[in-house]
Amino acid sequence: MIAQGQENAVRANLSFIEKAFYAGALTAQRYDNKVIMTALSITASTLSVLQSVAALPPDVLEMLGGAKSTGRNRWYELKRLLDRPALLKLARELVQDADLLKLAPDQRFEAVLKALKQSRRKPSTPAAxxxxxxxxxxxxxxxxxxxxxxxxxxxxxxxxxxxxxxxxxxxxxxxxxxxxxxxxxxxxxxxxx
Known part of the structure; x- marks a missing residue:
């Protein structure tokens, strides 16, 4: 399993989210964290973030797609936003939008992240x-x-x-x-x- 994981990670040049799916699948199969870290050639810190991101709601992840050029920090930022029930509800509404689905996965990701960040901002106070x-x-x-x-x-x-x-x-x-x-x-x- 370790050799297969290392070979897949190198050969396929997996995106962060693909690594997260893989780490999530290995975790679900009850592999030890040390085995998963060795298989993916990652640190404990990176594994923690991968597992956290892998726990994102499948419906949202599926609609966002691979987002190959979206890195660890952006995915983790999305995960932290979606920990809020109101923002998760908004994300589920956003990923159903037909115009959003026409965008490439990285653009979809950015559009959803931007909308979530804007919605959590306090409304500006009206001008005097x-x-x-x-x-x-x-x-x-x-x-x-x-x-x-x-x-x-x-x-x-x-x-x-x-x-x-x-x-x-x-x-x-x-x-x-x-x-x-x-x-x-x-x-x-x-x-x-």
């Missing part, structure tokens, strides 16, 4: 919205910025102190404004029930 307001007198301008957890009101005057005066006016009344806001919010909730 900005608006402006000016009184009829045009004595100052208000810049309003609303973000997810922040609200900014900046008052700027071209000249004079009207912006600062109006800002102090608002600041002095914040407690009452907030109280009015809460009361209105409470009455709206009651009304909407």
């Amino acid at each position: 919205t900005k608006s402006a307001w000016q009184p009829d007198s045009k004595a100052f301008a208000a810049e309003i910025t609303v973000a997810q957890r922040r609200f900014t009101l900046a008052l700027k005057a071209k000249q004079g102190s009207e912006a600062a005066d109006f800002g102090r006016y608002l600041s002095d009344r914040l407690e009452g404004l907030y109280r009015d806001f809460r009361q209105e919010e409470t009455s709206e909730r009651k009304h909407n029930r």
Whole structure:
């Protein structure tokens, strides 16, 4: 078995996934890890990764195909992503896509890996919205910025102190404004029930 494994590995120039299948088959036949390492001329670390990758769901592996130029690190990255149930479900959906199946195995692999990596990213926070307001007198301008957890009101005057005066006016009344806001919010909730 050792001689056959070494001969096959050299003669066929097996891809990483093909070695993983072979290592998985030998493991399933209960060959000792030392025998498998000798047969494939690999280290214990590489065998561990091969066995891990060989445990990928057969339906996903079959649809991805040989992916000859995809190496150890990329396969292991896929394995780690597919350990998450939501990403495994997504991968199973992806490998059923007719357009994906038209691609060469290495391209299929890359497309699936990219989609899985993108789906696990946190959605980006929406950009802040900005608006402006000016009184009829045009004595100052208000810049309003609303973000997810922040609200900014900046008052700027071209000249004079009207912006600062109006800002102090608002600041002095914040407690009452907030109280009015809460009361209105409470009455709206009651009304909407």
